[in-house]
Amino acid sequence: MADIKVLTDECTGCGSCEETCPFGAITLENDVAVIGDKCTYCGACVEVCPVEAIVLTKDEKAVQADMADYKDVWVFIEHERGKIANVSFELLGVGRKLADDIGCKLCGMLMGSGVEDFAKDAIAYGAEKVYYIDDPILKNYRTEPYAKGAVNLIRKYKPEIVIYGATTQGRDFAGNVATTIYTGLTADCTGLDIDPETKFLRQTRPAFGGNIMATILCPRTRPQMSTVRPKVMPMPARDDSRTGEVIKETLGMSEEEVRTRFIDFIASDQKVNIVDADVIVSGGRGLGKPENFKVIRELADVLGAAVGASRATVDAGWIPYEHQVGQTGKTVRPVIYIACGISGAIQHLAGMKTSDVIVAINKDPDAPIFGVATYGIVGDLFQVVPALTEEFKKRLGK
Amino acid sequence: MKIAVCIKQVPDTTEVKIDPETKTLVREGVESITNPFDEFAVEEGLLLKEKYDGEVHVLTMGPPQAKDVLKNAYAVGADNVYLVSDRAFAGADTWATAYALSGALKKLGDLDLIICGKQAIDGDTAQVGPGIATQLNIPQLTYVDKIVDVDLENKKIKVERLLEDGKEVVEADMPVLITVVKDINEPRLPSLFGIKKAAKLDIPTWTADDIPVDKDKLGLKGSPTEVVTIFSPEVRGGGEILEGDVPEVVSTLVEKLMDIKIIK
Ligand SMILES: Cc1cc2nc3c(=O)[nH]c(=O)nc-3n(C[C@H](O)[C@H](O)[C@H](O)COP(=O)(O)OP(=O)(O)OC[C@H]3O[C@@H](n4cnc5c(N)ncnc54)[C@H](O)[C@@H]3O)c2cc1C
Ligand SMILES: Nc1ncnc2c1ncn2[C@@H]1O[C@H](COP(=O)(O)O)[C@@H](O)[C@H]1O
Numbered sequence: 001m002a003d004i005k006v007l008t009d010e011c012t013g014c015g016s017c018e019e020t021c022p023f024g025a026i027t028l029e030n031d032v033a034v035i036g037d038k039c040t041y042c043g044a045c046v047e048v049c050p051v052e053a054i055v056l057t058k059d060e061k062a063v064q065a066d067m068a069d070y071k072d073v074w075v076f077i078e079h080e081r082g083k084i085a086n087v088s089f090e091l092l093g094v095g096r097k098l099a100d101d102i103g104c105k106l107c108g109m110l111m112g113s114g115v116e117d118f119a120k121d122a123i124a125y126g127a128e129k130v131y132y133i134d135d136p137i138l139k140n141y142r143t144e145p146y147a148k149g150a151v152n153l154i155r156k157y158k159p160e161i162v163i164y165g166a167t168t169q170g171r172d173f174a175g176n177v178a179t180t181i182y183t184g185l186t187a188d189c190t191g192l193d194i195d196p197e198t199k200f201l202r203q204t205r206p207a208f209g210g211n212i213m214a215t216i217l218c219p220r221t222r223p224q225m226s227t228v229r230p231k232v233m234p235m236p237a238r239d240d241s242r243t244g245e246v247i248k249e250t251l252g253m254s255e256e257e258v259r260t261r262f263i264d265f266i267a268s269d270q271k272v273n274i275v276d277a278d279v280i281v282s283g284g285r286g287l288g289k290p291e292n293f294k295v296i297r298e299l300a301d302v303l304g305a306a307v308g309a310s311r312a313t314v315d316a317g318w319i320p321y322e323h324q325v326g327q328t329g330k331t332v333r334p335v336i337y338i339a340c341g342i343s344g345a346i347q348h349l350a351g352m353k354t355s356d357v358i359v360a361i362n363k364d365p366d367a368p369i370f371g372v373a374t375y376g377i378v379g380d381l382f383q384v385v386p387a388l389t390e391e392f393k394k395r396l397g398k
Numbered sequence: 399m400k401i402a403v404c405i406k407q408v409p410d411t412t413e414v415k416i417d418p419e420t421k422t423l424v425r426e427g428v429e430s431i432t433n434p435f436d437e438f439a440v441e442e443g444l445l446l447k448e449k450y451d452g453e454v455h456v457l458t459m460g461p462p463q464a465k466d467v468l469k470n471a472y473a474v475g476a477d478n479v480y481l482v483s484d485r486a487f488a489g490a491d492t493w494a495t496a497y498a499l500s501g502a503l504k505k506l507g508d509l510d511l512i513i514c515g516k517q518a519i520d521g522d523t524a525q526v527g528p529g530i531a532t533q534l535n536i537p538q539l540t541y542v543d544k545i546v547d548v549d550l551e552n553k554k555i556k557v558e559r560l561l562e563d564g565k566e567v568v569e570a571d572m573p574v575l576i577t578v579v580k581d582i583n584e585p586r587l588p589s590l591f592g593i594k595k596a597a598k599l600d601i602p603t604w605t606a607d608d609i610p611v612d613k614d615k616l617g618l619k620g621s622p623t624e625v626v627t628i629f630s631p632e633v634r635g636g637g638e639i640l641e642g643d644v645p646e647v648v649s650t651l652v653e654k655l656m657d658i659k660i661i662k
Contacts, residue, residue, distance in 0.1 A: 080563070142568075143528070143538055168561050172540045175528030179496060184622030187492075187523035206631065208414040208520055214628045221622040259537040259574075263556070264567040273562050278660050303661050321543070321581035322560065327519055328434050328580050335660045353634055357658060359651065365639075374637040375654060377647050387648040392661070395652060 003057045004041055006033045010053035017045035017054060019252050022156040042155040047180075070222040073099040074159040076150070077110040077122050077130070078169050080141065081265070084118055086235070086276065087165030091228055092125040093236030094192055098161060098201070101194040105129060107159065111149045113139040116246070123244035125236055130244060131157060135251040140262040141169050147176040149251050154181060156249070159223045161201050163192070166227035167275075174227050184218030186226040188331075190354075191215075200224070209327050209350040230275060231333045232354075268322060272306035279336045282308030282325055282352075286341015286362065286381055290318035295382065296340060299389045302398055308332065308352075310342045326351035340381045344369025361385065399452030399550060402506055403443045403513045404499055404530070405436035405471060407464040408520040416630045432467040435515025438578050441585040442545065443513050444475050450548055453477045455506055459487055459499055465601050473588035473596035480506075484605040489618030492521070496529025498616055501609035503534060511548075511555070512575040516541060524577070531575035539570055543581040548572075 013031030025039040033045075033054070046054045075095045078085040092106065099106040108122035108130040119130040133149045154162065154177070162177075164170035166188040178185035191204035195217075201224040203216045218224040274280055281303065283296040293307070300307045309323040325332055327347040337355035342348060344360070344367055352358070353372050360373035361384050370376045377384055392398075409428045432440075443454040456471040458464050459482040468479035482502045490498060503512060512531075517524035524540070531538035544558040546567065553572040558565045560579050588596070606613055614620060640647040655661060 080561075143540075147532075168541050168559075171524050172528060172538070175492070175525040176532045176538070178525070178622075179493060179529045179532035182493070182622065184491065184493065185525060186623060187521070187525055202626075207522060207628075208409070209522075210631060211414050212416050212628050213631050214625050217624050217626050218622050219624055259571040260539065261569045262566070263569055266558075266565045266567070268564040270563075275562050321579070324580075335658060336655060357655070358637075359655070370639065371636045372634045375651055376636070376639040377651065378639060379644065379647070383644050384648065387644050388652065391648050391652045395656060396661070 004035055004039060005055055006035060007053045007055065008032050010051050012051055012053070014050060016048045016050065020044050020048045020152075022152045044152065044155060067222050070158045070160040072105045072107050072157075072159050072161075073102070074107045074109050074131075074162045074223070075122075075127065076162065076164040076170065076174075077108045077118055078165050078167060079112060079115060079118055080169065084121055085165055085167060085169075085230075087167060087170075087228070087230040088122070089125045089238075090230065090233040090235055091163050091165060092122065092127055094228070094233040095163060096126045096236065098192060098194055101196075102160070102199055104160065107131060109150060109153060109162070111135075111138050111146055111251075113137075119244075119246045123242050124238045124240050126242070128244050130246045131249060132246055133249050133251050135253075137251060137253060137255055137258060140265075141173075142258060142260050142262060143173050143176055144258050144260060145251060145253050146173050147180065148253055149249075150177045151180050152252070153249060154223060162223045162225045164225070164227045166229045170227050174225060178225055181223075183221040183223060183225060184216075186216045186218070189226045189228045190232045192226065192228065201226070209347065210353065229331065229333070270306065270322065272304065274306040274308050274323065274325065274330055274332050277306035277332070277334050279303050279305035279338075280308045280325070280332055280334045280352075280355075281305050281338045281340065282310065282342060283313060283319075283340050284310040284342030285312040285316070287313065287318070290316075292382075293319055295385045295389075299338070299385055299392070302389050302392045302396065305336075305338075306334075308337075310345075310348050339369050339373075340385055342369055343367045344372065399446060399450045399510050399548070400506075400508055401443045401446060401452055401454045401511045401513065402503055402509050403436070403439045403454060403456045403471070403476070404526070405440060405456055405458050405467055405515070406433045406518045406520075407431070407458060407460050407467045408433045408518055414520075416628060430463070430466065432470055433515050433518045433520075435517060435519075435578065435580065436467075437585040438580055438582050439513040439515045440471050440474065440476065441583045442578055444586070445583060446511070446545065446548065447477075450550060452510075455480065457482055457499070457502055457506075459483070459490075459495060459502070462603075468601055469596040469599065470588065472599055473592035474586055475592065479599070479601055481601050481603045482609070483603050484616075486606040486613060486616045489621065490616065491621035491623045492523050492525035492529055493622055494616055494618075494620040496526045496533055497620060498606075498609070498611060499526070500530045500533035501611035502604055503530065505604065505609050510550070510553070510572050512536075512573070514575065514577045516577050516579045527575060527577040534573075534575070536573045536575055537570045538575045538577075539568060540577045541579055542576045543579050545576075545582075
C-alpha cells in the first residue's frame with residue numbers, strides 16, 4: 001500500500017505543498033502540513049517541499065492497479081504567436097479515432113494567456129472537453145510553467161493517452177512532463193493506433209534515419225504519451241456547430257519560481273517555413289555558387305513554396321542552416337518536394353523521402369535521388385528550373 | 399565554470415538495416431561514430447572553457463567500446479572523460495537513460511552548465527536532454543544555436559534558440575542544461591599530440607554502484623516504454639523519368655504537378 005506522511009519536525013509550515021496539491025488535500029494546522037483523505041499519492045507535494053518533509057512510499061503494484069482510473073485521449077493544443085499549430089488539429093483528427101476505438105472522450109489541453117478562443121477552435125476540430133489554464137506567466141512558451149501546468153492537469157484528471165506535436169515546443173516540453181510523471185514518451189511518431197485486444201496505444205515511428213520502423217508500447221504506466229510528426233496525420237474537417245465543455249484550472253506558480261525569461265523573438269525572413277510548407281523547392285551543390293540560389297527562390301516564389309537545401313550548400317555557407325533538410329537538418333513532408341542539383345545522399349533522403357511527390361532535377365542519370373523520385377528530369381538545372389518558373393507563371397497567371 | 403557534456407556513440411545510421419529473415423537489426427560492419435550533434439556540444443564546451451576559464455567533463459553511457467568517442471573528446475581538449483557502463487543500464491529507454499546520466503552528473507557535482515546534442519541520430523528522440531534537466535531540477539534551453547552571454551557572477555546565461563519560424567532570445571538561471579543544434583559552431587579537429595595523449599588515457603568507468611541511483615529505475619526494468627516490433631519501412635521506388643527536350647519535359651511536369659491541386 002502507498003503511504004504518505006509529513007515529518008512534523010522538518011515541516012516549516014511554508015505552505016508550498018498546500019498550494020501545489022492538485023486535489024486540495026493538504027491543509028496547514030498549527031503551521032504544520034496535514035494531508036487529508038483526498039490525497040491520491042500523486043507526489044506533487046513531495047517535489048515542491050523545500051525541506052523534504054513529506055515522504056511518499058509507493059509500491060509497484062499500486063501503480064498498476066491505478067491504470068483503470070485513467071481515461072480519455074488528450075491532445076496538447078500548441079500555439080505560438082497567436083496561432084494554433086496545424087499539427088494540433090491533425091492530432092485532434094487522429095485523437096478522435098483513438099478515442100472512438102477505446103470508447104472514451106477526446107479532450108484538448110490548452111495553456112496560455114488570453115487564448116480562451118482557442119478552446120473553441122479545438123472543439124470545432126473535435127474536442128469534447130478542453131482543459132484550460134490561463135495565466136500571464138504562460139504568455140510566451142517556457143518549459144517550466146507549461147510543464148508544471150500539464151503535470152498538474154494530468155495528475156488531477158488522469159488521461160489515458162496524451163499526444164503532442166513533435167515540434168520544437170512539443171518536444172521541448174513533453175520530455176519534461178514524462179520525466180516528472182514517470183511515464184513513457186515515444187518521440188516523433190508517424191503512426192498511432194489502438195491494439196484491439198489490450199486497448200494499448202501502439203506507437204509507430206522511424207528510427208536510424210528512417211531505415212527502420214519500430215512499434216512501441218507503454219504497458220505499465222499511464223498516461224501513454226507520444227509526440228507526433230507534423231503533416232503525417234490528415235487534417236480533419238472543421239465544424240463550428242460542435243459544442244464542448246471548457247474546464248478552467250489555475251497554474252499555481254509565480255513568476256519568481258520560473259528560472260527562464262523570454263527576451264525577444266526574431267522572426268525568420270523566410271516567407272514559408274520548411275516544416276509547414278506544402279511545397280518545397282530545394283537546392284544542392286549542383287547550383288555551383290551561392291548566388292545561384294536565386295533560380296531556386298524564383299521558382300519557390302511562383303509556387304508559394306519554401307526553400308530547402310542540402311547540407312553541402314549549408315556547410316559551404318551558401319544558405320543558412322534553418323533551410324537544411326535531412327538527418328542533421330529538418331525532416332519535412334510536403335505534398336511536393338522539388339530537388340534541384342541534389343545527389344540524394346542517404347542523409348538527405350532521411351529528411352524528405354516521405355514527401356508525397358518528389359521531383360528530381362539532376363544532370364547525372366545515376367544520381368541516387370532518382371531512386372526515390374516520382375518524376376525525374378535528367379538535365380541541367382540552369383535550363384530546366386527557369387523554364388519551370390516561366391511555365392508556372394503562365395499557368396498561374398502571375 | 400564547470401561544464402559537463404553528454405555524448406553518445408551511435409552507429410553510422412545510414413548503414414543500419416533489418417535482416418529480412420530474423421527481423422533483427424543488422425549492425426555488423428556498421429561503423430560507430432560520435433553522434434554528430436554531440437560534436438557541436440563538445441566544441442561549445444571547449445569554446446566556453448576558453449572564454450570563461452573553466453573545465454570540461456565529458457561523459458557517455460554505453461558499453462565498453464563507447465570509450466572510443468570519449469577518446470575523441472579527450473583528443474580535442476576535454477579535461478576529463480568518464481564512461482558510465484553497467485549491465486544494469488542495458489535496454490534503457492530515454493527515461494532510464496536520462497535517469498542514469500543524471501546520477502552520473504550528480505556525482506560530478508557543482509556543475510554550472512550541462513550540454514547535450516539536440517538529438518541522437520539513432521533514436522532521434524531529443525528526449526534525453528530535457529529528461530536530465532527534469533531529473534536534476536534545473537532549467538533547460540533546447541535547440542540553442544548561439545550562446546549570447548554568460549554572466550558567471552550572477553549565474554545567468556543568455557542564448558538564442560532556433561525555432562521553426564525564427565529565433566528566440568531567452569535567459570536562464572544557472573545551473574542550466576542546453577541542447578545544441580548544428581549551426582552553433584564548427585567543431586575542431588584533434589591535434590596529433592591530442593590523439594597520442596588520448597591513446598594512452600586510462601578512462602574511468604562508473605558502474606551503477608558508483609552513482610546515486612535507485613537500481614529499480616535503471617535499464618530495461620526502469621523503462622516505461624517497450625519496443626514490440628521493428629520492421630523495414632516501405633521502400634519507395636523510383637518513378638518515372640520524363641523524356642524529351644527541355645520545353646517538353648517542363649510542360650509535362652507542370653501538367654502533372656498542377657493535377658495535384660496544391661499549387662495555386
Ligand atoms: C552524419 C552526417 C549527417 C548528414 N546530414 C545531412 C543532412 O541533414 N542533409 C543533407 O542534405 N546532407 C547530410 N549529410 C551529407 C550528405 O552525405 C551529402 O554529402 C549531401 O547531402 C550532398 O549534398 P548535395 O546533394 O547538394 O551535393 P552533391 O552530392 O555534390 O550533389 C550535387 C548534385 O548536383 C548535380 N549537378 C551538378 N551540376 C548540375 C546542374 N547544372 N544541373 C543539374 N544537376 C547538377 C550532380 O550531378 C550531383 O548529383 C550528412 C552527412 C553525414 C556524414
Ligand atoms: N547514452 C548516452 N550517453 C551520453 N549522452 C547521451 C546518451 N544518450 C543520449 N545522450 C545525450 O542526449 C542527447 C539527445 O539524445 P536522444 O534523446 O537519444 O535523441 C544526445 O545528443 C546526447 O547529448
